[in-house]
Amino acid sequence: MSTPSSRREHRERQNNAQTKHDAPRPRRRRIWPWILVSVLVVLIVIGVVGAIIGKHVYDSAAKARTHLAAAMTDVQQVQKSILAGDLDAASKGADAASQQTAAAVAATKDWQWRFGEKLPIVGQNLVAVRTVAQVTDGLANDVVKPAASVRLSDFTFTDGAINVAAITNLSKTFTTVDAGIDKALAGLKKVDRATLIGPVADGVSKLETELKKVGPTMSTAQEVLSVLPSALGANGAKDYVLMFQGNSEARSLGGNAAQFLPVHVENGKIVRGTVVSSSDFTHQPRPEPVVPLDPQAVNIFGDKIGRYSPDFTMVPNFPTAVQILHGWWASDIHTDFQGVLSIDPVALSYVLEATGPVTLATGDQLTSQNAVSLLLNEVYFRYPQSKDQDAFFASAADSIFTKVTAGEASPVKLIQALFRAADEGRLLYQSDDPQQTKLIDNSRMSGIMPTSNAEQTAVGVYLNDNTGSKKSYYLDMAIDACRADGGAVSGHATLTSTLTQDKANELPNYIKGPYFAAEDISSYVVVYGPVGSELTGITIDGNPASPLSQGEHLGRPAVKVEVVNHLTDTHTIAFSFKTAKTEGPLAIWTTPMSRATPAKVDPTCQ
Template sequence: MMSTPPSRRELRAQKTDAGPSDPAARKRRIWPWIVGGVFLLLVVVAVVGGLIGKQVYDKAMSARGHLEAAMTGVQQVQKSVLAGDLDAAAKSAGTVSAQTAAAVAATKGWQWEFAEKLPMVGSNLSAVRTVAEVTDGLANDVVRPAASVKLSDLNIADGRIDPASITALSKTFDSVEAGIQKATAALRKVDKAQLVGQVADGVTKLDTELTKLSPTMTTAREVLSVLPDALGAKGPRTYLLMFQGNSEARSLGGNAAQFLPITVDNGTITRGTVVSSADFKRQGSPDPVVDLDPQAVNIFGDKIGRYTPDFTMVPNLPESVRILRAWWARDVGTNFDAVLSIDPVTLSYLLEATGPVTLATGDQLTAQNAVPLLL
């Protein structure tokens, strides 16, 4: 029995049910879905990127705000320390530490870490994080110890300066200097060549301030480290305070006309008897009081060892002191450990720091009248 062939309508229906056999047709139907998917992915990435960018921006602004607040706190610490209000200084130091810790916290999180890995913007965010961490280190290693500094420990009370207080202060300065060095080293690792102007300027400013502060702290630490022994913490020390008059020109400043022995024993200061140049006998003797440096003799003559007003002609303090020591041993009969040289001009500078001194006559010696009064 012969079967009836399918009609054209049936053939078209079969093709429709089986789907298009043309590959190009299939691609034309799939491509819109691919484009749509990619577009949707880009939209999602843009939205997520925008959200991350917004969060990182907010974090950066938060860090900036906390750091600015910390700087205000540092100024308060300084004022309180100078005023001697250590309670207020400690409170302000705590505020500074809290602000810098908050600044560091603002530069943490996966969003910030992700953004630090991005080209260009990453190096800037890394620099901001470093500045926050450095400032936080300064708050804890420098500001907090500095807030405990009791400047009154440097004052003379009842004729005495406490060497133990100076030793404690020296240890504080050791810690402060170490903190500054640590902060400077961390900051120097930042590659400013990759930074935008505002961030680079911030890094440079902090680095500059630390650079200026470092020599001052080093000098203070060095002075404080030797001051206890200089104050007789390990036994009495005798110093000769040498007053030079600038009215008679000498290489070291002037004619050494007056000398005051000062003994310091465990911080207690005792004045001796004033000795004038007239108290040195045998002025103008044929032979110098001590063997002299031939080069100095060639320039100034041997009078530098035959007259006490002339040993300061030698522009070398240790050599001048060597000559003075010979005069002192021969005519005064005692010894001293070191010489402190001062003149009216130097005294006027000291009076600017200490304020006026009331004399036995009731008059005041000030930074303004010291030079005209003493010369």
């Protein structure tokens, strides 16, 4: 048991405890403010560095944009120089464009730009800008520079010949150009567009859209140039027939083919033969067709397409028409040919825009303004006799051919004229060369309606004169079509006559024809539905029509009706087809007439 402490001891213990309590404690350092300051300093440093990098990248992007804009200006100058035939200026412009695009690429190659590409969101935009710069630089070197060496004069004639060696070199150039465009599109395809800001996304899309527009044109040019030397007789002589269709007596493919110009081609040298007239085909109508005919075509048009030469272009299929022409040629002309090029007076008027006026043996001057009216109408007022008409047409064909082969046509305008004529179905071509045939497959120039609805859901409206006259010149046609719910296709074809009573009173017999009154124009209209469809209705001016024939032809339903226009009246055919499948966009194929045919397509029926 412990002894109780004394008062003194108790006081000493209290004093010791108090002293201990009052002794100074060791000081703890306040660390957190220094951490905050350090973080702020680091953030400021990062911000300053980021701002510097950001400013640098922004400046680089601005430089790249400036260089690319300058390059585009240079490219436009290259295009103008090529069209003007100034290869020196085109070459300088191409070099300048290449320098600008190289500078644009350089602006996107430093470490700051690469650093920026790794950042979220903004990085993908910088990658896109760099890719566009690189793609454009590739275009400058792989497309613009080679294109700057193109001489459009290589497409023109010199002393009646085209330089096939130059065409071969052009083919190689366009192969390089075509590959350059494909490479550029492949580069743009790699860009991840999910996080791109508006202006950058728009820039990428715009470049891609433009390349996709020009790509097919370059591919087509390359393909055409690859077969052109052979077509021009580089590997052996070729014989062709240049066929002229007269739209004043309408046929599905254009008109009555009454004039033919044989052409012999060897190593680029083109020599014309003697003009052949349809009157040179003897014993018409033949008791039997000159070649075996497609029974489906006979069902719609009758076997006269093979027994009477003015009717073989009734069939809206150019290879079939050429096959029948081969029959007539073998029977009465006794020569052979490897291809046929068909053209009408409207297309000739386009060619005359490139050549300028030509003077005929009669003293008449044929121009782009008067060619259609003179060749399709006025000639019959001036020359009542068919032999005089044939001489006039032969002179026109000879004069234009001479003008073109003399190299007097503007190559740019001539190419534009031919493309325009082909787009309108006024320029048709058929060859026994499979490679050439494949090139123009599915184009209007082939004269073959699409065999499926995959690329376009096409309807056809074709006109054939039934008056035995040249009065189709006074007809205008307008067509519209639309697609209803469920894929059904419907539309209208409106025929309007411009023939007045005063004009009817003065028509010569060759225009008036022997079967109808001068005031009346009888036409057969054949309507084709989409591939695999079914005709569900056809009316004329709202009344049920009485088809003259109907059935399947060219893989489509076809129906033929007669429309008779009296003076300046108008008649409307309404048609409808039920379709199981309409894959491609709706399109209208029709007869090229003396004047343009408005064709309106509505994606959906209102």
